[in-house]
Amino acid sequence: xxxxxxxxxxxxxxxxxxxxxxxxxxxxxxxxxxxxxxxxxxxxxxxxxxxxxxxxxxxxxxxxxxxxxxxxxxxxxxxxxxxxxxxxxxxxxxxxxxxxxxxxxxxxxxxxxxxxxxxxxxxxxxxxxxxxxxxxxxxxxxxxxxxxxxxxxxxxxxxxxxxxxxxxxxxxxxxxxxxxxxxxxxxxxxxxxxxxxxxxxxxxxxxxxxxxxxxxxxxxxxxxxxxxxxxxxxxxxxxxxxxxxxxxxxxxxxxxxxxxxxxxxxxxxxxxxxxxxxxxxxxxxxxxx
Numbered sequence: 127x128x129x130x131x132x133x134x135x136x137x138x139x140x141x142x143x144x145x146x147x148x149x150x151x152x153x154x155x156x157x158x159x160x161x162x163x164x165x166x167x168x169x170x171x172x173x174x175x176x177x178x179x180x181x182x183x184x185x186x187x188x189x190x191x192x193x194x195x196x197x198x199x200x201x202x203x204x205x206x207x208x209x210x211x212x213x214x215x216x217x218x219x220x221x222x223x224x225x226x227x228x229x230x231x232x233x234x235x236x237x238x239x240x241x242x243x244x245x246x247x248x249x250x251x252x253x254x255x256x257x258x259x260x261x262x263x264x265x266x267x268x269x270x271x272x273x274x275x276x277x278x279x280x281x282x283x284x285x286x287x288x289x290x291x292x293x294x295x296x297x298x299x300x301x302x303x304x305x306x307x308x309x310x311x312x313x314x315x316x317x318x319x320x321x322x323x324x325x326x327x328x329x330x331x332x333x334x335x336x337x338x339x340x341x342x343x344x345x346x347x348x349x350x351x352x353x354x355x356x357x358x359x360x361x362x363x364x365x366x367x368x369x370x371x372x373x374x375x376x377x378x379x380x381x382x383x384x385x386x387x388x389x390x391x392x393x394x395x396x397x398x399x400x401x402x403x404x405x406x407x408x409x410x411x412x413x414x415x
Contacts, residue, residue, distance in 0.1 A: 317406040354369070
């Protein structure tokens with residue numbers, strides 16, 4: 127028997143001293159008793175003394191076991207699985223692959239009124255979450271990053287009115303969530319949850335996101351500047367699929383702000399592509415383990 131086991135055994139063997147007087151009583155459920163006879167006060171005192179003695183013994187054993195490493199450290203395995211559901215609330219915009227991350231408080235994708243990072247620029251202009259996912263995964267304050275399937279097929283895009291669900295592990299200090307994806311067809315619009323505190327316990331958190339503009343590209347609304355497949359406004363004899371291009375017109379505002387929508391100044395049809403905020407509904411809830 128090692129020293130730790132001996133200590134625990136000795137503490138457990140300490141006699142549980144209770145009053146020698148044995149009044150007329152019957153123990154009920156844990157933490158309760160049934161009074162009988164004519165001495166309820168004596169019965170109550172006896173019960174409380176016995177319970178306090180037991181609590182002290184249990185506390186000592188647990189303390190000794192913790193010192194010896196019998197029990198795992200508090201919070202070592204407090205991760206839970208969360209379901210993150212995203213719904214497209216627009217009538218004429220699709221969402222590119224969606225990034226979801228769980229992390230500590232303080233991790234932010236952007237600050238309104240400040241320049242976008244290169245990684246956010248890549249999501250907002252190209253719909254590519256890869257660089258941002260790589261950046262987040264290298265951050266020790268981030269627990270997990272997941273991304274919805276990318277096209278092809280085109281069905282992997284989130285169409286108007288469509289809902290997708292991703293799962294991510296979170297818990298302990300990693301109790302904040304970030305979500306982001308591009309809106310297409312646009313030059314550099316995206317929706318996001320920017321480091322939101324997650325739900326407590328079994329509660330469900332629902333957040334509505336507006337469309338943001340990364341401010342990294344001029345909103346010329348032309349097919350040549352907008353990535354993505356199957357835009358009716360971009361169908362031509364030489365481009366029967368209506369695929370957008372990858373040109374970078376530049377000339378952005380230089381800071382992240384609320385997007386002003388589609389105005390029909392280029393190829394895009396404002397009546398079809400414009401929106402009124404919010405553009406996305408994000409619901410987060412913990413799954414039963």
